[in-house]
Every structure is written in structure tokens, then in C-alpha cells.
Amino acid sequence: MRTVPARARLAILLGLAATLRLLWLLAVPNAQVADARWYYARAVAMTAGEGYTIDGVTTAFWPVGYPAFLGGLFALFGTSPWVGESANVVLGLLAIMLAYLLALKLFNRPAVARYTLLLLAFYPASIAHTSLLLSELLFVPLMLLGVLLLLPQQxxxxxxxxxxxxxxxxxxxxxxxxxxxxxxxxxxxxxxxxxxxxxxxxxxxxxxxxxxxxxxxxxxxxxxxxxxxxxxxxxxALVFVSTNGGFNLYVGNGSFATGTNLAQPVIDAQIAPLAATASGEADADRLLR
Structure with missing residues (x-):
């Protein structure tokens, strides 16, 4: 009985991973809500030539990387959420392959790398996230590629x-x-x-x-x-990436923090008095720190 070549096994697993993610998109349609809706709206605004804005007001509240990535896709293929969700399939496969290569580099054992690929290919959370327009989908392959390039090589x-x-x-x-x-x-x-x-x-x-x-x-x-x-x-003001650092610190460490997720009205009630005294988004970030 002939043994399936290693490359063929990898191709089969990646094909199965792609199939599972596409089937999830078809079988479990969902609306983009919360963070995903925010990213989608910013990407649509960028595609329309409005820049990185909220209701026409320039922002840097959340990092620009993922909305800019989505905006580029929307400019090419239209603004349907399906465009971003389809890209998530590709990003997911890239993450799986990069994790495989990283495991191979770190452990120098093909079996460990194959098990890494196998686990990620069928990991339920990874499959389910395919339908969400969230920054993690882009961040993970970028992170893995960066780490892989950092590791010493002759x-x-x-x-x-x-x-x-x-x-x-x-x-x-x-x-x-x-x-x-x-x-x-x-x-x-x-x-x-x-x-x-x-x-x-x-x-x-x-x-x-x-x-x-x-x-x-x-x-x-x-x-x-x-x-x-x-x-x-x-x-x-000098804002390296985003202006939500103060917001996150205040929500997580303010006197009203409970260690659990807070309802948005509770957060707004605590943030609004301080934010009202700020001269802008960057100043609000400074005050909340």
C-alpha cells in the first residue's frame, strides 16, 4: 500500500480546513455586531473617501490596520461583508500554514508540526471566527510571520x-x-x-x-x-497608533470596575463626565490614563 507523500497530506489538511470554513460561512450566516460592526463601518467610510472617521469626524480610537485592510478589499470587490469573510478563509489558512512552519522551526520535528496544523485546521473557535470581521483574523498571521522571520537563520x-x-x-x-x-x-x-x-x-x-x-x-x-x-x-498630539489606551485602562481599573464585562450604558455613564472636559480624542485618552 502506497504512503501518501507529506506534501500531499499537508495539501489535503489545508483543503479540509478551507472547506470547513467555507461551509461555516454558508451554514451559519450572521450579522456583524459590536466590534465587527465598528470595523466594517470604518472600512466602508474609507472606501467612500471619508478617511478613518466616525460620522465624518476623524478618529484613531482603534488601530487602523484592520479597517484599512478591509477598506482595500472593499475598494476592489465591493462592500459586502462576504468580501471580508471570504478573506478570513484565506487569512485562516495562512495562520495555519505559518503555525506549521513555526512549529517545524522551533521543534525540528515534522510530527509536531503536523499535529499543530491538524489541531488548528479543526479548531472550532478558529472556524467560527471566520464569519466575524475582527482584527484578530489579520493579526494572527502577521504575528506568526513576524516571529518566524525573527528566529535565527544561517x-x-x-x-x-x-x-x-x-x-x-x-x-x-x-x-x-x-x-x-x-x-x-x-x-x-x-x-x-x-x-x-x-x-x-x-x-x-x-x-x-x-x-x-x-x-x-x-x-x-x-x-x-x-x-x-x-x-x-x-x-x-503624539499618538503612535490609537487613542483607546486610556479608555481601556479606565474601564479596567476605575472604581466602578468589577472584573467582568460591563454593559455599555454603565461604561458611558462613567466615561462621559471626563470625556466632556477633553478638547478632543487624544486629550480624552490622556485624561482617562
């Missing part, structure tokens, strides 16, 4: 520099999607400091990792500069 100096620059740019896009990504290079390189079974002297290795980290963060910063410059022009 390359000529020029190609190594190019790889690190690509890692920084990729994680810059991830930061514009979900700002937590800005911490990923530090986390990866700290982990690499404690990596065992490395032949290079510790001092030389630390210097190399520090240099790599610097290159990555320079590329990441260059990716953020256009958006940060836009925010400076619009708000007259």
Missing part, C-alpha cells in the same frame, strides 16, 4: 539584514492592527538569550541579538511613522 549578512527588516515591517503592520505586537521582538530575543546548546560565546551572542533587535525595531518604527505623523497632524 544566511549571508545582506540576506540576514533583509530578513530582519522584513520582520520589523511585518510586526509594524501587526502593531497597526493590535498594538501589543510592539512587544513581540523583545519577548523573542529575551527567550533567545536563554537558548541552550548554542556554540557561540555568550558575549558575542548577546551583542548579535542586541544588534538584530535594534534593526527590527528600526524597521518597525519606520512602518509606524506615516500613521503617527497623520495622528500628530490631526490631533496635535
Amino acid at each position: 544566511l549571508p549578512p545582506a540576506l540576514r539584514l533583509l530578513r530582519l527588516t522584513a520582520a520589523g515591517a511585518t510586526l509594524g503592520l501587526a502593531t497597526l492592527t493590535r498594538p501589543q505586537a510592539v512587544l513581540i521582538p523583545v519577548a523573542v530575543y529575551v527567550a533567545l538569550v536563554f537558548q541552550r546548546h548554542v556554540a557561540a560565546p555568550r558575549g558575542a551572542r548577546l551583542a548579535g541579538l542586541a544588534g538584530s533587535c535594534l534593526v527590527v525595531y528600526l524597521a518597525l518604527a519606520l512602518t509606524l511613522i506615516p500613521w503617527t505623523a497623520r495622528n500628530l497632524q490631526v490631533f496635535g
Whole structure:
């Protein structure tokens, strides 16, 4: 009996993953609500030439990455939610494949990589999220690709520099999607400091990792500069990515916080008095911190 080649098995699993996600979209239609509705509305506004706005007012409340991604798709294929949901199938497959490659790189065991792919291909939450226009769907493949590019690889100096620059740019896009990504290079390189079974002297290795980290963060910063410059022009304040940091801190740590999800009217009642004294969105962010 002939054995199915490894590449064929991977292709079959990816095909099954795509089929399950498409079947979910067909079998479980849903409206875009809450965060997903917000992202959808911003993307439609961008497609209409209104920029990143809320009811015509310029905003940076949530990171621009995912609405901009959706807006680009809508400009090409129309503003139906189906466009974004179909893109989610592709993003989901990219995430699965990148997780497979990352597992292969980290563990150097094809079986571990295959099990990683298998688990993600049939993971119920991953399948269900396909029908939601949420930033996580774009963030996960960007994050995985960034981490994969960060991991050391034996390359000529020029190609190594190019790889690190690509890692920084990729994680810059991830930061514009979900700002937590800005911490990923530090986390990866700290982990690499404690990596065992490395032949290079510790001092030389630390210097190399520090240099790599610097290159990555320079590329990441260059990716953020256009958006940060836009925010400076619009708000007259230095807003690197978004203005919802103060809001999140206040909702999570204010005297009214319960450790559970709060109803929107409760949040509005607490936020409104402070926000009313602010001169704008960036100032409200500062006050709520």
C-alpha cells in the first residue's frame, strides 16, 4: 500500500480546513455586531473617501490596520461583508500554514508540526471566527510571520539584514492592527538569550541579538511613522497608533470596575463626565490614563 507523500497530506489538511470554513460561512450566516460592526463601518467610510472617521469626524480610537485592510478589499470587490469573510478563509489558512512552519522551526520535528496544523485546521473557535470581521483574523498571521522571520537563520549578512527588516515591517503592520505586537521582538530575543546548546560565546551572542533587535525595531518604527505623523497632524498630539489606551485602562481599573464585562450604558455613564472636559480624542485618552 502506497504512503501518501507529506506534501500531499499537508495539501489535503489545508483543503479540509478551507472547506470547513467555507461551509461555516454558508451554514451559519450572521450579522456583524459590536466590534465587527465598528470595523466594517470604518472600512466602508474609507472606501467612500471619508478617511478613518466616525460620522465624518476623524478618529484613531482603534488601530487602523484592520479597517484599512478591509477598506482595500472593499475598494476592489465591493462592500459586502462576504468580501471580508471570504478573506478570513484565506487569512485562516495562512495562520495555519505559518503555525506549521513555526512549529517545524522551533521543534525540528515534522510530527509536531503536523499535529499543530491538524489541531488548528479543526479548531472550532478558529472556524467560527471566520464569519466575524475582527482584527484578530489579520493579526494572527502577521504575528506568526513576524516571529518566524525573527528566529535565527544561517544566511549571508545582506540576506540576514533583509530578513530582519522584513520582520520589523511585518510586526509594524501587526502593531497597526493590535498594538501589543510592539512587544513581540523583545519577548523573542529575551527567550533567545536563554537558548541552550548554542556554540557561540555568550558575549558575542548577546551583542548579535542586541544588534538584530535594534534593526527590527528600526524597521518597525519606520512602518509606524506615516500613521503617527497623520495622528500628530490631526490631533496635535503624539499618538503612535490609537487613542483607546486610556479608555481601556479606565474601564479596567476605575472604581466602578468589577472584573467582568460591563454593559455599555454603565461604561458611558462613567466615561462621559471626563470625556466632556477633553478638547478632543487624544486629550480624552490622556485624561482617562
